[in-house]
Amino acid sequence: MFAKYRVLTLFLCLGLALGVTTGAAVAQLPEEAASPQTEPFRRIDQPLWTRIAVTVGGLSFIAAELWWFQFSKTQARQAGVKQGIQEIAIAVDGGYSPNRVVVRAGQPVRLNFFRKDPSSCLEQVVLPDFHRAVDLELDRITPVEFTPEQAGEYPFHCGMNMFRGTVVVRDRAEISPAPPPVHSNGQVREASETPTFG
Numbered sequence: 001m002f003a004k005y006r007v008l009t010l011f012l013c014l015g016l017a018l019g020v021t022t023g024a025a026v027a028q029l030p031e032e033a034a035s036p037q038t039e040p041f042r043r044i045d046q047p048l049w050t051r052i053a054v055t056v057g058g059l060s061f062i063a064a065e066l067w068w069f070q071f072s073k074t075q076a077r078q079a080g081v082k083q084g085i086q087e088i089a090i091a092v093d094g095g096y097s098p099n100r101v102v103v104r105a106g107q108p109v110r111l112n113f114f115r116k117d118p119s120s121c122l123e124q125v126v127l128p129d130f131h132r133a134v135d136l137e138l139d140r141i142t143p144v145e146f147t148p149e150q151a152g153e154y155p156f157h158c159g160m161n162m163f164r165g166t167v168v169v170r171d172r173a174e175i176s177p178a179p180p181p182v183h184s185n186g187q188v189r190e191a192s193e194t195p196t197f198g
């Protein structure tokens with residue numbers, strides 16, 4: 001399931017690279033066409049529909065990319081409570097899963113980041129509001145602890161701010177009691193969407 005995401009991410013990154021290089025090439029075209037030094041390169045007049053197709057293709061790549069990084073696969077999960085600590089496992093594999101973590105204010109939180117993705121992009125996780133910047137070792141669970149005092153939404157992201165998640169802090173009264181129990185390995189015992197740390 002996560003391998004699919006990785007392939008898709010790669011695909012979209014290639015799309016962006018292609019879009020940028022094509023854009024740069026097109027931007028340089030008028031200058032080069034005017035210069036006599038570019039004789040070996042003959043300018044080919046593309047039919048209008050080709051230009052439109054290329055433009056539409058490029059724009060849809062950009063749109064897909066924005067969607068992928070901003071809006072895709074938002075999944076919220078509530079942290080379980082173990083010995084007074086709100087604990088939840090977050091798989092780091094082509095992003096964060098779950099990428100929306102619900103906790104309650106005034107109680108310690110432990111986010112167990114399990115990094116499965118070898119890309120350097122995800123080797124660091126930053127929680128600016130809680131003053132945490134933590135390096136994640138590959139194939140290890142790295143706990144990040146803090147105590148949120150105020151209700152609100154607090155983002156976390158990779159070192160380059162490409163992949164993002166949110167810690168949603170609610171007031172005690174807003175959260176239903178008895179959240180799901182947590183496994184000894186930090187995995188939340190829950191339905192189908194629980195990430196598999198195999």
Ligand SMILES: [Cu+2]
Pocket residue numbers: 120121122158159160161162163
């Ligand atoms: Cu990154």
